Amino acid sequence: MTTVSIIGGSGYGGGELLRLLLSHPNVEIKQVTSRSRMGEYVYQTHPNLRKRTQLKFSDPSQLEPVDILFLAQPHGQAQHNIERYAKLAAKIIDLAADFRLRDQSLYEKWYGEKHAAPEWLSKFVYGLPELHRAEIASTNYVSGVGCNATASNLALLPLVKADLIDLESSIIIELKVGSSEGGAEGNSASHHPERASVIRTFSSFGHRHTAEVIQEMGVKDVSLTMTAVDLVRGVLATAHAKVKPGITTKDLWKAYRAVANENPFIRIVKEQRGIYRVPEPKILAGSNYADLGFELDESNGHIVSMCAIDNLMKGASGSAVQCMNLMMGWDETLGLEFSGLHPI
Amino acid sequence: MTTVSIIGGSGYGGGELLRLLLSHPNVEIKQVTSRSRMGEYVYQTHPNLRKRTQLKFSDPSQLEPVDILFLAQPHGQAQHNIERYAKLAAKIIDLAADFRLRDQSLYEKWYGEKHAAPEWLSKFVYGLPELHRAEIASTNYVSGVGCNATASNLALLPLVKADLIDLESSIIIELKVGSSEGGAEGNSASHHPERASVIRTFSSFGHRHTAEVIQEMGVKDVSLTMTAVDLVRGVLATAHAKVKPGITTKDLWKAYRAVANENPFIRIVKEQRGIYRVPEPKILAGSNYADLGFELDESNGHIVSMCAIDNLMKGASGSAVQCMNLMMGWDETLGLEFSGLHPI
Amino acid sequence: MTTVSIIGGSGYGGGELLRLLLSHPNVEIKQVTSRSRMGEYVYQTHPNLRKRTQLKFSDPSQLEPVDILFLAQPHGQAQHNIERYAKLAAKIIDLAADFRLRDQSLYEKWYGEKHAAPEWLSKFVYGLPELHRAEIASTNYVSGVGCNATASNLALLPLVKADLIDLESSIIIELKVGSSEGGAEGNSASHHPERASVIRTFSSFGHRHTAEVIQEMGVKDVSLTMTAVDLVRGVLATAHAKVKPGITTKDLWKAYRAVANENPFIRIVKEQRGIYRVPEPKILAGSNYADLGFELDESNGHIVSMCAIDNLMKGASGSAVQCMNLMMGWDETLGLEFSGLHPI
């Protein structure tokens, strides 16, 4: 068995990772750390794991060597400890934003601070298998992905890959997001009476995840707008762009199908009837799928490309486990078989 | 114009009171205090009041004399300041639990502490007009009502008033409640991802509001069980009791109708068809109605009596304004005309 | 008292109109029709009106003359009966889409059919007071407004009025909408297990309400994308456009303030702190406010302009009552005083 530990296991990303790794056939979890909950059973924090494990949260200063280390801490911590972590494990998979950007100056621009370990930026591969499958399979260091960035990148992927849009053109991506995106620590705006039933555009532009879209898609003029809605898990990205002259719906089908065929977790949802005609995040809770859909206005080339994911799975822990599978040479879908529920 | 002030205006009860008093034709608001938000516009806390008032929260230590003082502080503060408040206003209406119980020992039993101003307990009238209309009209001091107690008391009222149940018998009241009951200050359990979609029985018995049911209904063996569900405003009390031998559905209709006829805010909901056949809190948001319904199993005398209210209105601020109207000799429904919405 | 009747009172728009007119000080309701519920109490369909009225639904073929006739039928009926209605009442206020467009060919393009009474199109004024206050005050025929069109038009109004955007430029409007937009008749997609928690982009472009934005704002290249989210009442329009070169945030403040100052139901929501920093529909349930906000990216002129409304109020029945007030020379806000609730 491959041994793994999770640093920072009390948050939502860490909890989801724990759920996935506990049922993964090839790994054994050695430690799950939490500074604030040391000594407590993990199922007291993650109640779905009751009767599944007797693991307790351990002290983050008492880490033992393992094969793979997962970092599930809040942003900004991993870059200060990466040297220490690298001595404990040959392979590291980060879930935070510390090592997502390759370019130090891009990091400084979007995060408003100097990076604490800039020399490590080039050692990490961006952890989205749909973009970097081969590189992930041959690296020891994989970064996390932003959940909003992932929905945005996958909405754009077929268009960029098939060269259907001009990378210089203006792209507007509207994201509608669930409350788990805010993490396990509440604040006054996440208090249920204030957060229930909201349609709250909390970020018009300038969200940090934008940097990941610029880096990964090569687009120059992209804006992410984020609106919180009443849902716990899930993100829908609705991307608006213009296709190049002459591109038809048929061309788009071809481009989307190519991406779906190459990637086990990409599905196309574009039905003429029934209830589920377009990608919808609610049926993806717990699954690693990214559902893509599109609509082209052939009169003016306006394309609406949609991507729905579970932000904690394909947008965080699911992609991390998928990366582990690739790094270890295992079947890419191992431990990620849950299909999602309907109804839910 | 009658002048009023609200002490403790940043909570949900205070905000609702503010909304009602701002549109009340006979009163003028002098001050609304908040220690933590002094100097801020009240609409920054209560966004529904934007463009309705330029009032700012004022310092609670700088209170000016007024005709009526509303106390909307957390429980336990009013009893320490009541002497001071009584010098500022001839009439006081409390929304908290400080003066709800007449019997000092009942207070100590349920609140687990000595009362700080026991001599004031007898000066207050319990502030539910449906139970004490005449006394309220002739007193200067009115207490608040517990929202769960109110739903429970009104569910039992027709049965007790018409002497249809034995006061010694066992009564079980199941309350399903919205998240605004917990107040404006959030905690880890009210964080949206944890609170959304819950069915959480957070109190099996022993809730403090039970004392108000014992006091007001004269029942001896009553239990309140509280379950949080996904709703912001609203409580439904479902009371289970046994009617006295021989009591029929017809007797019950008579008893419920009598209560509805005497009280402008009591309605009976008992339909054979349509969607809304039983009392439901969701359509009561913002209204002062208490909707009553019942079902009798004539084979064994088991009665299920239901009462739905908006916990912030009939269960708190609405009843407080209704009491003010009675104390001032105004029309009981003044400023409480909003009917509620459908759909919502 | 001015007499009014409502044709088609069993839907959500009709029910909301009924609620407003029942508490309006200057009018008396003569008839409310419903073919399917003739003879039933209106409160059986609209349970919030219990104990408020003993009105029953009447036969639409038995209409009596009144001062004002409100048409709240499904789209497509009013244009077939307008001659008959005009004989019954001097003033007509329609809530449906029949008379919203002035140009017969625009109607044919977006509705895919010939208009049944094209000669009436020029007699109606588009029923949004914020756009046509003076004309409404002097006409006898006022059309309804599309709820999505209203949120979109009001999001664009300050920009268009102050000439801050090029009318030829591309404008993308993303609307997030509640379930009451679909009307009172359910379908398989509105079944609660399927509709709860959705983020469902049901219309990428081509929605009929687009025609009202083109007509009223004079924009040439505008796209409306609609996404259903978990909420009953409410719409948020998030409009993306480019301001003209040199326009600053200060210019925008001036333009938005001008609109808010001229219109009693327009508010600006743009706060630096607190929970409610941007327009949010949830606190508008039952109120006639339209809350506007904006954010300008001065680096590239990208403006995000937001408008939140209650689709049944400012987006339908509230605007209709506001039009009535203007047509009758009454205070514009009469009967529309409800401020909305917080929390909700």
Next chain:
Amino acid sequence: MTTVSIIGGSGYGGGELLRLLLSHPNVEIKQVTSRSRMGEYVYQTHPNLRKRTQLKFSDPSQLEPVDILFLAQPHGQAQHNIERYAKLAAKIIDLAADFRLRDQSLYEKWYGEKHAAPEWLSKFVYGLPELHRAEIASTNYVSGVGCNATASNLALLPLVKADLIDLESSIIIELKVGSSEGGAEGNSASHHPERASVIRTFSSFGHRHTAEVIQEMGVKDVSLTMTAVDLVRGVLATAHAKVKPGITTKDLWKAYRAVANENPFIRIVKEQRGIYRVPEPKILAGSNYADLGFELDESNGHIVSMCAIDNLMKGASGSAVQCMNLMMGWDETLGLEFSGLHPI
């Protein structure tokens, strides 16, 4: 591979069964029937199964022989076809109510009609493994379980099994249920604007599932009250009873632990701190767990016993698959490993 077919696969129970069987390692699905959707891909109805299966709904009149037949039709159909089904498969697992009751007269009393195949009633075993594990393992015919009955039976199980309550005493069970209980076919009351945020006590007593509690627990005076709340999947049963004199919390712990130890899908949730102190259905979506909790008022013997389940899993399809595992001599938990999600 064991071959199975599902009759009636377009409903929620059938869809959940399909999800479970598709990922079950020992079975192969031959046919899934649906009269109304013959020829359509099952993933068009159950969108979570997209990219998991290319199965299409087949004609129920064209059934082929298989090892196990699952009946997932609406109540009342299986009893008319049972002879035919028995010729097609040696083993039958019904999900409907047709064969739940052993006593023909009990059936007639609660279902108000004669049973069409009374001779078959004695051939079926009630399909709840926690009650009939050994019998299920040695029978060919297993009935379905009512979801509300299951939550109720499991809430009572520790009390009855350890003889802690008097079977003649009065027991009140309050159930709070999600919208998927109503099935996949919507009606006017399940239309989202009407069903969202409800607390609707739609059955005060007399619900058919009561018969299953009487039969399985041997209690004489039990009442089930059902209240719909805003949730899609999940039921919480809160049972109120009196324990026998002298019974303490310690006795209860022993009784509940015994049940949890004997049953892989029973867990006890009774924590002193944290967010999840009591059983809650929301974290059980998709899992087969039944979470039990209790609270004893030692002053009067009032016990509140709680059981939370996913109505489509432990309350329907999950128990059915568990029964299949037992009937086939497989590991009881096979194909039922999903732990549920947190947060959700």
